[in-house]
Amino acid sequence: RKEVEQDPGPFNVPEGATVAFNCTYSNSASQSFFWYRQDCRKEPKLLMSVYSSGNEDGRFTAQLNRASQYISLLIRDSKLSDSATYLCVVNRGNFNKFYFGSGTKLNVKP
């Protein structure tokens, strides 16, 4: 079983739409959680950390459900520039214990 599972998509949405991605993780010992954004043929870049109480950064909201072992990312008012692959990442507290999902592809259409 993979450490981190994501729906690969693609999610095709119109500009202005609200879209949500979920990610599940298998190990309950996971301690920290992140969403990364990866543009085509580029490196992943940290979008936001995910905190237990949930957190928001502009149009982006991240939620963590430890009981069900899933993480979500909500994007409101989608922009064309949001088109990318979104990677879910969990860490078990050690530097060598980062686990990356294979990503969810988002296409925002005009």
Added chain:
Amino acid sequence: NAGVTQTPKFQVLKTGQSMTLQCAQDMNHEYMSWYRQDPGMGLRLIHYSVGAGITDQGEVPNGYNVSRSTTEDFPLRLLSAAPSQTSVYFCASSFTGGEGDGYTFGSGTRLTVV
């Protein structure tokens, strides 16, 4: 600041050749890693280092060596290239090693082994 710099950006090797992928960071990060990214599989950890002189194996270390003689540099050596090593390789560094700040990635090396 340059962040994490990887060279080369592209490379084609013949089976059996060896080469070194270079990685340098100027953020004084102690923690550095090498990942490979293959379609549908996410990033997988090859080797990592928690400081100069200290390295260890990750999830997929076979066929690769690393060394960390300075805080700044963390080269990855392919000993005898195989087609299965065709991938995109990312070097990454972290300040805290996982507690909150995540990673800064280099721009990647696209390697093809023929």
